[in-house]
Amino acid sequence: MVAPAASHSRPDAADLLVWYDRHRRALPWRAEAGAVPDPYRVWLSEIMLQQTTVAAVKPYFARFLDRFPTIAALAAAPEEAVMSAWAGLGYYSRARNLHACAKAVVAAGGFPDTVEGLRKLPGIGAYTAGAIAAIxxxxxxxxxxxxxERVISRLFAIETPLPAAKPEIRTLAESLVPARRPGDFAQAVMDLGATICTPKRPACALCPWMPPCRARAEGLQETFPRKLRKEPGLLRKGAAFVAVRAGDEAILLRTRPPEGLLGSMAEPPTSAWTPDYDPARGLLDAPLDARWKRLPGVVRHTFTHFPLELTVFLARVSAATVAPEGMRFTPRAELDGEPLPGAMKKVLAHALAPAAPVAPPQPAPPPDLATPPEPEPEPRRAPLPKVLSRRPASAAPIRKGGPRR
DNA sequence: AATCCGTGGCA
DNA sequence: TTGCCAAGGAT
Structure with missing residues (x-):
């Protein structure tokens, strides 16, 4: 239900655009005020920004434009080059879809300029189609x-929790889009959400839409949007095998299947990852016969839906060693060219770290293969019960689903 | 409709 | 340390 607030005027797009003209962010993919945007840049940035922060996207966006100056260049590039350029950004299906989309657009002679046309392209859903069409x-x-969703849910004090509230929110959002400057309006709402109507401590005093905001009128702005929290996944365990070849110091790698977790990305061979994996059985899963040494500690990584612990095994193999079927030896100097996701960079850093120093602990740098972090021992913790987040203290808790298997 | 997809930053 | 979150899409 909606708060029976006093006389709230309807949010006016014009008020937001006035604010936007004064406070718009300057972003690398954003055209100058009044200039014609480049669909390639708009599209590329929108794909990268899916579930990803502006700060994380900036260097990748610059690198992509450098390596793939046009969509034709991107379409013509080998998939491996695209995956490598994307490595570290996460959600790797975006990179595969990006490449497929580039080919489709080039084949068609350009981007479709309607939501319906855009929506058919790989990697472009309802949000991205609307964003590209508008911007x-x-x-x-x-x-x-x-x-x-956050701005609208606050403006109208929508009590329905996400994701159930999505249709309602979309209808309201569409009703606010002005006939003139719809592209600026779309970017203005995003800027508002990013700088004023933030998840925590929104700066309502600076908000051009404070007068019509129902949540603000009740002082409940921070409690919207209502949301169900997802249940964390079970801890999975496994083993990773880092084979270093004598002579060129090459590392044994393979490419994961194109679908699913870390699809099309590179990794050192690993066992299956299961909750009951026993590292003691490690050698049974080794990719080749060698003098494997189990390294102390484990590599931890948390994916969106489950935490992972990998026990690392290391072996030096002779210069004559041939990579097993489906695998390859990549020289250490060429590792940067491999599409290694963060979790696997951690594994390599763990394996290639110099022997642990006797006395002093050293600071933990990011997973940089040149200066690898210390191994950390200790087992992991288990998941927690599901709960509703960000409810007012007075509200009754909401449960979703049943007990875990 | 509910799940599955990464990663880094930040209280 | 832990949980939350950031310009979602595909199935």
Whole structure:
């Protein structure tokens, strides 16, 4: 239900655009005020920004434009080059879809300029189609992302928790899009959500939409949007095998299947990852016969839906060793060219670290293969019960689903 | 409809 | 340390 607030005027797009003209962020993919946007840049940035922060995207965006100056260049590039350029950004299906999309757009002679056309392209869903249509082609379309959901849910004090509230939010969002400057409006709502209407401690005093905001009127702005928290996954365990070849110091790697977790990304061979994996059986899963040494400690990594612990085994093999079927030896100097996800960089850093220093602990740098972090021992903790997040203290808890198997 | 997909930053 | 979150999409 909606708060029976006093006389709230309807949010006016014009008020937001006035604010935007004064406070818009300068971003590498954003055209100058009044300039014609480049669909390639708009599209590339929108894909990268899916579930990813602006700060994380900036260096990748610059690198992509450098390596793939045009969509034609991107379409013509080998998939491996695209995956490598994407390595570290996460959600790797985005990179595969990006490449496929580039080929489709080039084959078609350019981007479609409608939501319906854009929506058919790989990697482009409802949000991205709306964003590109509005920003690049000035169509009167709404781009409903997490920012917009937060802004709208506060403006109208929507009590329905996400994701159930999505249709309601979209309808309201669409009703606010102005006939003129829909692209600026889409970016304005995102800027508002990113700088003013933030998840925590929103700066309501600076908000152009404070007067019509129902949540603010009740002082409950921080409690919206209502949301169900996802249950964390079970801890999975496994073993990773780092084979170093004498002579060129090459590392044994393989490429994961194109679908699923870390699809098309590179990794040292690993066992299956299961909750009951016993590292003591490690050698049974080794990719080749060698004098494997189990390294102390484990490598921990938390994916979106489960935490992972990998026990690392290391072996030096002779210069004559041939890579097993489906695998390859990559020289250490060429590791940067491999599409290694963060978890696997941690494994290599763990394996290639110099022997632990006798006395002083050293600071933990990011997983940089040149200056690898210390191994950390200790087992891991188990998941917690599901709960509703960000409810007002007075509200009754909401449960979702049943007990875990 | 609910799950599955990464990663880094930040209280 | 832990949980939360950031311009979602595909199945």
């Amino acid at each position: 690049a082609f000035d169509r009167r379309e709404a781009a409903v992302d997490g920012n917009v």
